[in-house]
Amino acid sequence: MKITIDEDKCVGAGQCVLAAGEVFDQRDEDGIVVLLAPAPPQELWAQVEDAAARCPALAIEVEK
Incomplete structure (x- = not known):
């Protein structure tokens, strides 16, 4: 899993x-x-994917 954050x-x-x-x-x-x-x-x-889905600004991108 790769997580990218857009600050x-x-x-x-x-x-x-x-x-x-x-x-x-x-x-x-x-x-x-x-x-x-x-x-x-x-x-x-699953928690990371939930966190990305909850982000109101769509600042978290998740790649498997």
């Missing part, structure tokens, strides 16, 4: 962190998404 699109909604907190976090200063695990284990893939 320019991110609005800091935090839905990704709620869906996959082991993979995503937010910067303290502005809430922009931070990718903690660029190659998450397979058991987290």
Whole structure:
């Protein structure tokens, strides 16, 4: 799985962190998404896909 983040699109909604907190976090200063695990284990893939689907700004792209 490859995860791509577009920081320019991110609005800091935090839905990704709620869906996959082991993979995503937010910067303290502005809430922009931070990718903690660029190659998450397979058991987290469903959570990562959920996080991408929840993102209101479509700032997370997932490729398998």
